[in-house]
Amino acid sequence: MDDTKRKSLASLTSEELIERFRATDGKARARSETLALQDEIVRRNVGLVKSIAIQFVHSGEPLDDLIQAGYIGLLNAVANFDLAKETRFSTYATHLIRGEIRHHIRDRHTTIRIPQWVQTMNRRLKEAEDSFFKVKGRPPTLSELGERLALTPEQVAALLRGRESMTYVSIDQERRASDPNPAPPSVERLMTPSDGLPPDVKMRIVLAIERLTRIQQQVVEGLFYHGKSQSEVGEELGISQRQVSRMKDRILSEMRETLEGQSETEN
Amino acid sequence: MTDTSATTDLLTLIGRAIEQLQRSVTLLEQCEKEGGVTGLADVINEIDQYLSSPDEDPLLCLASLPASHVREGLLGVRADLTSVIDVLRGNPS
Numbered sequence: 510m511d512d513t514k515r516k517s518l519a520s521l522t523s524e525e526l527i528e529r530f531r532a533t534d535g536k537a538r539a540r541s542e543t544l545a546l547q548d549e550i551v552r553r554n555v556g557l558v559k560s561i562a563i564q565f566v567h568s569g570e571p572l573d574d575l576i577q578a579g580y581i582g583l584l585n586a587v588a589n590f591d592l593a594k595e596t597r598f599s600t601y602a603t604h605l606i607r608g609e610i611r612h613h614i615r616d617r618h619t620t621i622r623i624p625q626w627v628q629t630m631n632r633r634l635k636e637a638e639d640s641f642f643k644v645k646g647r648p649p650t651l652s653e654l655g656e657r658l659a660l661t662p663e664q665v666a667a668l669l670r671g672r673e674s675m676t677y678v679s680i681d682q683e684r685r686a687s688d689p690n691p692a693p694p695s696v697e698r699l700m701t702p703s704d705g706l707p708p709d710v711k712m713r714i715v716l717a718i719e720r721l722t723r724i725q726q727q728v729v730e731g732l733f734y735h736g737k738s739q740s741e742v743g744e745e746l747g748i749s750q751r752q753v754s755r756m757k758d759r760i761l762s763e764m765r766e767t768l769e770g771q772s773e774t775e776n
Numbered sequence: 777m778t779d780t781s782a783t784t785d786l787l788t789l790i791g792r793a794i795e796q797l798q799r800s801v802t803l804l805e806q807c808e809k810e811g812g813v814t815g816l817a818d819v820i821n822e823i824d825q826y827l828s829s830p831d832e833d834p835l836l837c838l839a840s841l842p843a844s845h846v847r848e849g850l851l852g853v854r855a856d857l858t859s860v861i862d863v864l865r866g867n868p869s
Binding site: 706707710711713714716717718720721722723724725727728729730731732756 | 786787790791793794797798800801804805812816834835836838839840841845846849850852853856857859860863864
């Protein structure tokens, strides 16, 4: 495609791109234009896919795999977006990208036994989310989900946190090889009913883990996506750029080992 | 918690804390209340230890994270765990 055509595509909104994509899709003569339109839509949403995939990096799945799953969600969004509804494409795409990444993670973690009541809870939540989205063209608020499930917004929030917590992992396990209990039970156990631990106490501990994981995620994102230059950090800390570089390499290496270790365990 | 004196950065603190919380839950589920509560208290102690000198953590600077933001998050965790200990000891707040 020449520069003029590329510039003309760049001036279109995502919704206009999709409209043209659908008009050309399936027509043999317009095949190159169809591909160009699809490329432009994907190119424009690369950042969106990556930003969503990063939110799931603690699932233990390699980031590249999460991004690939996200692209499938993006392409589904292109295929299914309803132009008649007054919804922004990015809103719709975010929902489908997130859903596809969650599906990917769930598929990869089927060896972990999830209690029946948690599965039922998740299914009800997902059905309510999906049916709301079909009607309104946007994700539901906590209140709207609560109305459909006969729960208070606080209860819905707690259920959603529980669902998210099933993917939490520690990226720090490899650092404590000498730990007397190097392979602690997965956090899914937190959601298993037990006589010894009341559900509300369990939920408070889940909240604490959720807070910790959120901070952990911010540190990792800061280190690899929004951080200062190594020289700037070195100046502030009074150490050399090379020392900063080694520190960053060490962290990256530990994270990689942890992810590889988890992958081997799953296989 | 194992080797608390070795905590030097936020990722180490969080990694240890998550695992300790999971171990505590296991103990509590096995009705080993004292061991579970001690584990929760260990996490609180380690958070306190970290918060006493967050400026010494090079990771915060490297990740461009404001210490006040991290402090707020860790204090939230501390509050959650304190309330759990209160409940388990029969002193709900």
